[in-house]
Amino acid sequence: MSSPVDRILIFDTTLRDGEQSPGATLTVEEKLSIARALSRLGVDIIEAGFPFASPGDFEAVQKIAQTVGTENGPVICGLARATKKDIKAAAEALKPAAKHRIHTFLATSDIHLEHKLKKTRAEVLAIVPEMVSYAKSLVDDIEFSPEDAGRSDPEFLYQVLEVAIAAGATTINIPDTVGYTTPAEYGALIKGIADNVPNIDQAIISVHGHNDLGLAVANFLEAVKNGARQLECTINGIGERAGNAALEELVMALHVRRSYFNPFLGRPADSTEPLTNIDTKHIYATSRLVSELTGMMVQPNKAIVGANAFAHESGIHQDGVLKNKLTYEIMDAESIGLTNNQIVLGKLSGRNAFGTRLKELGFDLSETELNNAFIRFKEVADKRKEITDWDLEAIVNDEIRQPPELFRLERVQVSCGEPAVPTATLTLRTPIGGEETTVAIGTGPVDAVYKAINQIVQLPNELLEYSVTSVTEGIDALGKVSVRLRHQGVIYTGYAANTDIIVASARAYLGALNRLYAALENQKSQGHPPVVASL
Numbered sequence: 379m380s381s382p383v384d385r386i387l388i389f390d391t392t393l394r395d396g397e398q399s400p401g402a403t404l405t406v407e408e409k410l411s412i413a414r415a416l417s418r419l420g421v422d423i424i425e426a427g428f429p430f431a432s433p434g435d436f437e438a439v440q441k442i443a444q445t446v447g448t449e450n451g452p453v454i455c456g457l458a459r460a461t462k463k464d465i466k467a468a469a470e471a472l473k474p475a476a477k478h479r480i481h482t483f484l485a486t487s488d489i490h491l492e493h494k495l496k497k498t499r500a501e502v503l504a505i506v507p508e509m510v511s512y513a514k515s516l517v518d519d520i521e522f523s524p525e526d527a528g529r530s531d532p533e534f535l536y537q538v539l540e541v542a543i544a545a546g547a548t549t550i551n552i553p554d555t556v557g558y559t560t561p562a563e564y565g566a567l568i569k570g571i572a573d574n575v576p577n578i579d580q581a582i583i584s585v586h587g588h589n590d591l592g593l594a595v596a597n598f599l600e601a602v603k604n605g606a607r608q609l610e611c612t613i614n615g616i617g618e619r620a621g622n623a624a625l626e627e628l629v630m631a632l633h634v635r636r637s638y639f640n641p642f643l644g645r646p647a648d649s650t651e652p653l654t655n656i657d658t659k660h661i662y663a664t665s666r667l668v669s670e671l672t673g674m675m676v677q678p679n680k681a682i683v684g685a686n687a688f689a690h691e692s693g694i695h696q697d698g699v700l701k702n703k704l705t706y707e708i709m710d711a712e713s714i715g716l717t718n719n720q721i722v723l724g725k726l727s728g729r730n731a732f733g734t735r736l737k738e739l740g741f742d743l744s745e746t747e748l749n750n751a752f753i754r755f756k757e758v759a760d761k762r763k764e765i766t767d768w769d770l771e772a773i774v775n776d777e778i779r780q781p782p783e784l785f786r787l788e789r790v791q792v793s794c795g796e797p798a799v800p801t802a803t804l805t806l807r808t809p810i811g812g813e814e815t816t817v818a819i820g821t822g823p824v825d826a827v828y829k830a831i832n833q834i835v836q837l838p839n840e841l842l843e844y845s846v847t848s849v850t851e852g853i854d855a856l857g858k859v860s861v862r863l864r865h866q867g868v869i870y871t872g873y874a875a876n877t878d879i880i881v882a883s884a885r886a887y888l889g890a891l892n893r894l895y896a897a898l899e900n901q902k903s904q905g906h907p908p909v910v911a912s913l
Contacts, residue, residue, distance in 0.1 A: 384643050386632060386654050387608040388625065389584060390416050391425040392668060393438070394457055395622055395913065396612040401862050401869030402672040403893065405781055406438045413442045414742050415667050416452070416613075419660040421625075423453040425481060425610075429471035430464040431909040434900065439471040447475025453519065457911055460484040460509040469516035479519040481551070482509055483913055486538050487526035499534055506538055507545035514546030521549035523586065523913055528554035532567065536574045543577045549608060550581045553913040554597060557590030557620065565600035572605040584608035586913050587623055589615060594623035599631060603642045613668040614676055614683065618912060626665060626682040626714070629656045634709050661714040663740045663771075670775040673860050673871025673890075675845065682714060723770070725759035736774060739767060747778045761877050762854050772849045772856050772875040776885075780874075781892045784809045785835055790884050792823040802826035804884070806834050809895070824883045831884065835891050837898075839863040839870075846879060859886040863894070870894045 393409050393416075396402065404412070409427070416424050426442040427435045439456050447454040454475040456468035460482050472478035484495075484506055491497055497505075506522070513520050522542040524535055539550050552571065554564060568585070572578055585601045585608070587594045598609050615624030632639055632653040640649050665683040669676050678685040688711040723732060729752050736743060736751070743751065754777040759765055786807040794800040800823050805815040816833045820826030828841070843862040848855040857879040861872040872889030876882035 384645070385607075385652075386602060386643075387422040387582070387584075388420075388629065388654050388656055389423040389425065389455070389608050389610040390421040390612065390625060391586070391610050391622065392416070392612040392616065392625075393442070394425040394427050395586075395610075395618065396616040396668070396672070397427075398618045398912070399616045399621065399672065399674060401871040402616060402674055403870070403897070404438075404671060406434065406441060408671045409438045410441055410445060411742075412613075412664075412668060412671065413446045415660070415664045415740060417446050418657070418740055419664050420655045420657045421452055422655055423455050423479065423608075425455045425457060427471075428457040428909070428911050430458060430467040431911065432900075436467060436471050439468075440474060443472050443475035443478065447472075447477065449476040451476070453477040453479050455479040455481050455521070458482045458513070459911060460505055462509070462512055465509065465513045465516065469513070472517065477519070478517055479521055479549075480513045480517045481521040481523065482513055483523035483525050483551075483553075483911075484509070485526050486524035486530040486535055487528075488531065489529060490526050503537060503541060507541045510542050510545035510547050519549075520547045521551055521584065522547040523551040523553050525553055525913055526555040527552045528556070528559040528564065528567065528587075532570050532574075536571065539571060539575045540577060543575070543581045548581055549584050550575075550578070551584035551586050551608070551610060551913075552601075552606075554585075554587035554594075555913055557588035557594060559587075559597060560591075560593060561596045561600040564597040565604045568601045568604040568606050582607050584610060586610035588617065589620040589622060592620075594621075595627045595631065598623050598628055599639075602632075602639060614665055614674065614680070616668070616672060616674055624681070625656075626661050629654055629658060629661070630682050630709060630714070633658060633713075658713050659715040660740060662716045666771060667740075667775070670771075670873055673862060673873050675847075675860055687711075688716065723755070723759070723765045724763065725756065727759070727765075735767075735770065739770060741774055743774070743778065751777050758856065758877065762856075766850050768849050769856055772858060775873070776875040780885075780889055781896060783807075783888075784892045784895050785831075785888050787881070787884050787888055788813060789815075790827060790881060792826060792880055794823045794826075800826045802830045804830040804834075806831065806888075808834065823880055827880060827884050828887055831887055831891070835888075835895070837865065837891055837894055839865045839891070839894065842869065844883075846883075849875060857882050859883045861886040861890045863887075863890050865894050868894075868897070870897070 426439040429436040429439045443454045456472050458464035458468040468480045583606045585606045611625040612622040615621040637647045640647050751774050789805040791803045801819050803817050814834045816830050818830035820829050841863050845860045847858050856875045858875045859882040870890045870893040872886040874882045874885035
């Protein structure tokens with residue numbers, strides 16, 4: 379057992395690898411919101427982004443370092459390819475953090491060396507210590523990853539890791555970049571590193587893996603049994619392709635089955651000490667925040683945070699749970715912060731009660747944001763007698779967590795029915811400051827609204843997904859609309875909630891178009907698209 383810690387460190391890469399999910403691009407303010415939530419959750423390290431990728435990424439990492447990277451907060455990490463420009467940019471962005479880490483990487487599999495890097499093994503063995511040493515001259519805490527370690531020759535991998543540690547790497551991350559390995563193979567790879575890298579006792583073994591075969595969480599748990607002490611994961615398992623190992627699944631597996639995993643950390647099986655620093659009661663709220671801001675809805679049957687995770691349809695199951703939850707539940711819904719959705723506020727509730735409840739739900743709003751959210755709350759409360767925690771979350775996310783309204787909905791009215799032709803009359807405020815009004819017909823009311831918006835915005839796109847869900851039960855429930863559209867191969871998302879589903883549909887579509895418009899303007903100013911890195 380090599381790694382010198384008796385607890386599993388949670389390294390969250392939602393803001394870096396997670397954001398590389400198609401359509402999951404976040405604004406700086408949205409990234410800050412998620413970073414604050416991750417800090418409350420208790421993650422040990424936040425990989426805040428890839429500073430060299432773009433000015434926007436650099437700014438986001440820098441602001442997270444300033445606001446979340448406090449002395450008592452998590453380590454703030456920045457990703458960098460094994461080049462001096464990347465490493466220097468990461469160090470600059472991370473400077474404001476009390477605790478900072480540079481995470482640099484270079485591929486080691488023969489397939490990557492031949493087809494991507496066009497380098498020999500000898501060249502890689504020379505580059506790794508040079509770049510790790512350079513990073514070490516800027517920051518004390520250095521993590522090194524041999525990209526595509528899962529398909530690398532183990533003997534060559536041992537050599538690379540040895541020189542990286544000798545050059546100053548304090549964490550060695552072993553990525554299953556393409557989600558190729560099985561649990562037995564991955565566990566054996568970690569054990570082989572623990573047994574064959576001479577100086578491995580000077581570094582923590584970390585794991586990073588993708589879920590292409592649905593094995594990421596299983597691989598990580600097997601890695602823990604063989605010496606891994608840091609897990610690189612994302613909220614809701616988001617990430618490139620099929621995503622990453624899901625933080626909530628890993629943490630709750632270690633929590634529920636700690637008697638099984640305790641001995642692998644040198645503890646008595648009956649030890650009640652937690653295996654991670656995660657405050658599990660913040661898991662559900664963090665999951666919902668990431669889902670709302672990225673526009674990536676959580677599937678109902680998703681483990682831990684899915685809508686059906688604690689639901690029982692079978693009569694036999696229902697009867698058993700009513701008698702004793704342990705009959706069919708291995709964990710309590712309240713352990714992840716899932717409440718009974720009790721009614722908490724109404725239209726007579728004051729601003730102080732509203733703000734207090736939002737803080738209890740994990741929202742950290744500025745005075746202006748709180749005022750705006752309260753106005754929206756009053757509007758909804760006038761239409762609904764009962765306002766639940768879930769309603770509050772939807773109101774805040776819809777009012778505060780939207781991208782800048784370059785195109786803003788001013789008025790929308792639809793006419794539809796049988797045999798009438800669905801018609802939408804719509805007015806938008808445009809980026810140049812004027813108002814434009816247009817009329818369009820469609821196959822239905824939403825189609826008519828979207829065609830009217832397109833007439834004004836004039837940004838060609840392909841609508842990939844339009845989904846509607848209710849926040850709570852009842853005919854007067856808030857309706858949530860999520861939209862995903864594609865422009866030149868890039869996916870953009872939009873989200874909105876309203877008691878009027880047509881208004882929510884219009885605002886969600888405009889949210890996606892505003893992201894698209896902002897991205898195009900940003901590319902014009904920069905002159906090139908952002909760099910994307912993969913592990």
